[in-house]
Amino acid sequence: MTPTIKDVAAAAGVSIGTVSKVINKSGFVSEKIRERVLLAITLLNYKPNAVARSLKQSKTHLIGIIVDDISNLYMMKIIKSVENLATEMEYNLISCSHNNRPEEERKALQRLMEKRVDGIIMVPTGSNLDELNMPNNIPVILVDRKVENARFDTVVHENINTSITLVQHLYLHGRRKFLFIHGALRHSVEIERVNGIKKAIHLLGLDMSAQVFLEVGAALGHISAEVRKYLEHSGLPEGIYATNHLALAGTVRALWDMGVQVPEEVSVAGFGDIDTYGLLRPSFTLAKEDPCEVGKIASELLFERIEFDKQVDQPKEFLVTPKITIGTSCGTHVRP
Template identity: 35%
Template sequence: MARVTIKDVAKKANVSTATVSRVLNNVGFVSEEIKKRVFDAVDQLNYQPNAVARSLKQDKTNTIGVVIPDISNPYFMTISKGIEDTIQELGYQLIFCSSDENPEKESGFLRLLYGNRVEAIVLATSGKNEELIDDIHRAGIPIILMDRRIEQPDLKLNLVEEDNLQAAYDITKSLIEQGHTNIGVVNGPDHVSTAKDRYLGYKKAIDAYGIAEDPNLTFNGAFSQEGGRQAVEHFLNLKKKPTAILALNNAMAFGVLLELFKRGYRVPEDMTVASYGEIEAAELLQNLCITSIKQYPYEMGKKIGNLILNCLLKKDVPPSHEVIQSTLVLPNKNQKNE
């Protein structure tokens, strides 16, 4: 079936293509009678305007690119929901890309979004793309960093992040105060700012309590569920096993729990587990009792959405850095097995 064009609409309405364009874009004066003829023709032919052509003409696409490291992680999708709820009333739409914590994949998506003329990019970077990000920023595309910094002092971008160091310090301190001095830590990739900050928070807490750092008790779980599973395998093969496992993101924490249950461990009776981030599936796990950090991703998304609107509507707004505080959630003792 041939695609209906603006020429077909003009012919059906017995007007010029310029008149059809004026009616559809609500530009200039056109009589009500002609407007009716054009809209009737559009309805009868089921004409769909070419969005790409229109965006080229108007120099506006009304699209915002969102590059996240894991589209399956509820944390990032909740942030995205907050962004969407903030910007959609003004006609902006989101385009999602998932880098899978792969800098090369992230680079390809950034180039794709730039080539498709998005009006802004929200980025939770997987690292190693500073030069490309700088180039896109200099080309006039606003970039808002989501929870992950870029370690390049001369690159000034909008940033909304959690206080990752403080939250990791708080949750580690809580484990120590519960009596644990042998804590297995499942961390993310060391080139990502959140992983760096969270590990520094853990290190700050054990230093404060005079606990020596043991390299065998740190495992790089790459912020993935599989990484959490592999971490348990590693820790349980140690001669001196940890009494608690701290996973520094929710996906890794879920992997830790699944592997422990698979091996017949009870939580917290046989192994204490702590999670940086809430585990949505935890409600399905009977009698689960863990320490966690409660994050506020929807609020982060709303802040990012407002920053996008500031950048696009007000122009020339200086970059801002907003920090969202998380909350330590202690285990509910009543949930323990009898």
């Protein structure tokens, strides 16, 4: 397999930004580090693309990132991770939001192209890119959401098996009738997590007719009101599983407002870190995503393509597995 800049960085124990500085003779690198990088290049027989390096001076040293909501903490962590590597690579970052609106997504792409950015990382609004004028002359990396027939590399979280694991966890605590709270099924994240739920129901032999799926919006106050309205009308299930951090936070707020005791009256689990400082009691069983790792992988891929003109022969999918943290929100373990 042909060695990459990432392989050189790993062998030298430095970042790809440092390797790039040594190869392009730009920025400050200590003599000791420089010699270490050159040795790694020699040992790996790494041959950077000389033509691509000669074109480096024509670049704008700008990259763009498009996310759904720039004020969303999850998206902010992706942006920050990308910014860290961009700074090291001596690039500036332009951030845009599309607010899950395709028209705003088109405008954001157009603005970045007008700025002549050298590459783009983006969270797509939907399940395909058919109506978007995607650039062909610069690298694009998709993050967080999958799209159909994409010709770009994608960095996403694993959703299906993680979803199955959370349902199984509730099942092992004796829960059989669930309320599954999810967002709109317009992109791969929610679709995969709901598919994982349905697979778990089948694998565990649960009665599908006894399970309830409640679709909620994306505003915390509205989610809380929707969940409370449902629970007051239909009563408490045995277990609740929320597929994203807003759905989970809105659910917890609704239960608090109703005076419902967790896990005594209902077990709760879900996706997303809603308790960064560990203050909530009970502690919640969560599948914690790693947006920093998503941003890191995406930015490394982007800069490898920008700096060394590496083309996409066959688009690849990079999976980041969420970390499941077991809390006390599901109650005492019960053998099935």
